[in-house]
Amino acid sequence: MTGSLASPGTLLIGRYDAAGQLFQPIEPEVVVEFRADTAIDAGRYRHPVRHLRVRTDLRPVDVLVVGQDHD
Template identity: 45%
Template sequence: MGRYDDTGHLRPVGRSTPLRPNAAREQAERLRPAGPGHAWEVVRFTAPWGSRTPLDVTLIEPGLVAEVAVDTAQERGAWRHPVRLVRLRQDMAPGQMPAFGEGAVPSA
C-alpha cells in the first residue's frame, strides 16, 4: 500500500492481510500494471518478520483508494502490522487523500 506525501512522492506505508476471494477479484478487475517510471521500480520488497529474501512483486498504477482497519503502530514511517481491507473507496481518488503523515480522512 502507498500514500503520497506532501511533495507528491508515493511512499510505501503498509501491506495487507490476505484478501477474501471476492475482494481479491474486485480489486483485480480495477488494477492496471504500472508503466515505466513507477516510484517503486528500485524498491526491494521483503517478507515481514525479518526475512531478507526479496519478494516477487507486480507494480500497479496507484489509482485506487482503500479504507482499511489498521493497528497504528509504525516502524520507519509504515504500519508495522498488516492492514485489513474494509472496502474500496470508489468515491475518492488518490489526490483527494490527505498527504502521508497528515492523518486519516474524516468519516462521511
C-alpha cells in the first residue's frame, strides 16, 4: 500500500515474480473493505482497486477466503 493507512494511494493485492507466482504469503492482521470492478485481464484487476475503510468490526478469521471451500 502506498500513502497512509487513513488515505492510501495504491492498494497492491499481490506482486508476481517472472514465473507468475505470488511472492511469500503473509499472515493477515487487519480487514479492509475495498471496491473493484469486475474487469479482469489475465487473472488481475484491469482497473485500480479502491480502499474504502478499515473494518475494525471484523477480524481476519471472520472473513471467508475467496476460492476456498467453506463448511
